[in-house]
Amino acid sequence: MTASTAERLVFADPGEAAGLAAFLGRLVRWEKNAAVRIRSAGGVAGVFAKPVRFEVLAVRTGRLLEPVELDVTVSAGELLERVDEQHEAVGVPAAVTGPSWAGLLPPRGGWEEFGTVPVDAVMSVAAAAIGEFKERAEKLPPQQRERGTLDALAEEIWSRPLGRTGLPLRAAHAAHALGFLRGAGAASLTRTGAWLRLRTAYGSVVVRRPGGGSGGGLSVTPV
Template identity: 80%
Template sequence: MTATVASRLIFADPGEAAGLAAFLGRLVRWEKNAAVRIQAGGGVAAVFAKPARFEVLAVRIGRLLEPLELDITVSAGELLERVEEERESVGVPAAVTGPSWAGLLPPRGGWREFARVPVDAVGSVAAAAVGEFRERVEKLPTGQRGREALDGLAEEIWSRPLGDTGLPLRAAHAAHALGFLRGKEPAGLLESGAWLRLRTPYGSVLVRRHGAAAGGLSVTPV
């Protein structure tokens, strides 16, 4: 990955820096050493992450006041420390060796919206699934609450589709946990090749269809 040197991203829209800080804060709370990949071009910046505990990719996209070209993987914690909400900007820290997921991202184009769903309905489904997981764990005998059993239960629940959309519940769970399911605007459900996407004004969660081949990957921002 080649990065064009840039010291700071300056956002065009009020509240974008605060939204980025909230996003990064959640990532670091779940994984202290989390990394994010930043890509900027065409007047926007995309910050990609793979949140710990969720087998999904997440991305926040913001318009830039001063367009630039950038492609770099950095520490989420260091990026968070450089957010300046009052200036609607964030300083770009030094590059780090990125995790494997950062090298292969969903396609930039070719996205087709096939449904729109109320964000409160998606959040309710995610919350109900969390409740089911906790209830079923509590019913397990103490000696049967090992990591393998809990992982199997989580996989069973979070692999279920969201209604008839084909989107696994893990995407709704991640969007809920990341604070993406807010406001009145419905969430869009999109597809491109092997990828499915849940998109709201606050960010997107992306997953690969089960059993999909490795094709259709990109190193450009969604």
């Protein structure tokens, strides 16, 4: 099945359609006109997004009941409308002109795991940073609570390193906001070239280190 004829993706595992719907719902709440790139190779499909304000790439992947070859950028809202939770499937809407980020994804292969970190620890760090932002923003004089000042404060906080992982705190913030930090267990830390990835059972957040070269396409190995 090619990109021009793929009309429906059917997931192999229970709950995948609901998880995709939750992911898309968060994206659309932040950005009504958000776009996502769908890439499917063999029996695995990945949905890639760049959530507004976070400056990271997010991906949710799932195994398919039957192999499908597909690479298309679509409206996140239209894709959400086509999620069929009862039948663990999603219809593929018409292609749209993709944003610039959709053409610059990390390499397909070469990922290596260099560590793990407890999910609850990442959640705690993200929650503490969110609390710090709110507290410092509330202490600003009313005349200073304008977009430029708040953006600078956010950049200061979210650019800090996440421990010794090499990831910025914005990766933890995005994972928290996207619902990727749930339950117990550990998040996997992987890297390839200039790219770093925080991966849990619910999705991945990927960042590109400054000065890195471009890549050809993120692997859609199940998370």
